[in-house]
Amino acid sequence: MGKLRSKSGSVCLLLAIGVAATVVSLAVAQTDQTFEGKVVGVTDGDTITLLVGRTQVKVRLEGIDAPESGQSFGTKSKNALAALVSGKTVTVRKTGEDKYGRTLGVVLVGGVDANAKLVAGRWAWHYTKYNNDTQLAKLEREARAARMGLWAESQPLPPWEYRARQKAPAAQGTGRYWLNTSSGVRHNERCEHFQKTKKGRLCGPTDGKACGICGG
Numbered sequence: 725m726g727k728l729r730s731k732s733g734s735v736c737l738l739l740a741i742g743v744a745a746t747v748v749s750l751a752v753a754q755t756d757q758t759f760e761g762k763v764v765g766v767t768d769g770d771t772i773t774l775l776v777g778r779t780q781v782k783v784r785l786e787g788i789d790a791p792e793s794g795q796s797f798g799t800k801s802k803n804a805l806a807a808l809v810s811g812k813t814v815t816v817r818k819t820g821e822d823k824y825g826r827t828l829g830v831v832l833v834g835g836v837d838a839n840a841k842l843v844a845g846r847w848a849w850h851y852t853k854y855n856n857d858t859q860l861a862k863l864e865r866e867a868r869a870a871r872m873g874l875w876a877e878s879q880p881l882p883p884w885e886y887r888a889r890q891k892a893p894a895a896q897g898t899g900r901y902w903l904n905t906s907s908g909v910r911h912n913e914r915c916e917h918f919q920k921t922k923k924g925r926l927c928g929p930t931d932g933k934a935c936g937i938c939g940g
């Protein structure tokens with residue numbers, strides 16, 4: 725009996741050490757995943773550059789996808805993020821890296837979650853392909869219902885679809901494009917505005933500025 729007790733006692737001790745070691749390593753990992761930096765660049769509504777010490781670190785905001793610069797609301801979305809973080813010291817909670825090796829993270833500025841703020845402000849989509857955060861999902865539902873910002877358009881084109889179309893222009897049928905010569909916006913032939921603008925002409929795939937709805 726005495727022998728048994730001491731054996732189970734040492735098992736307990738080993739377990740305790742094991743748990744303690746796990747807790748310590750988690751705590752260290754957590755600390756390493758959070759860093760501060762000054763925002764020295766805003767690429768678009770979901771990407772910023774921080775100065776961390778002397779190193780520039782590009783951070784892609786986790787869980788959101790903002791309109792590209794060629795899309796409607798691309799510039800407004802970028803400006804919204806810039807107004808929030810430009811020149812400020814922010815905290816980044818790193819969540820991982822994207823396929824380009826860029827840091828993915830949640831950007832906190834003065835206690836405000838910039839990622840959530842962009843979705844709530846109707847300047848960015850919840851990037852559901854790579855993120856299943858219920859709070860971001862809820863914010864996007866509310867933003868859509870408000871029909872303001874990028875949701876003011878009847879069928880806003882998700883940025884990921886826009887990028888896919890930019891990559892594969894050959895997949896867009898016969899590849900004819902229409903340039904609205906008043907606005908300088910280019911539409912592809914599947915767009916409701918194709919050959920339907922007051923002034924316009926057929927054009928090449930890179931003429932003018934791509935339509936935010938059809939992708940140009």
Ligand SMILES: [Zn+2]
Nearest residue numbers: 911915935938
């Ligand atoms: Zn169009």
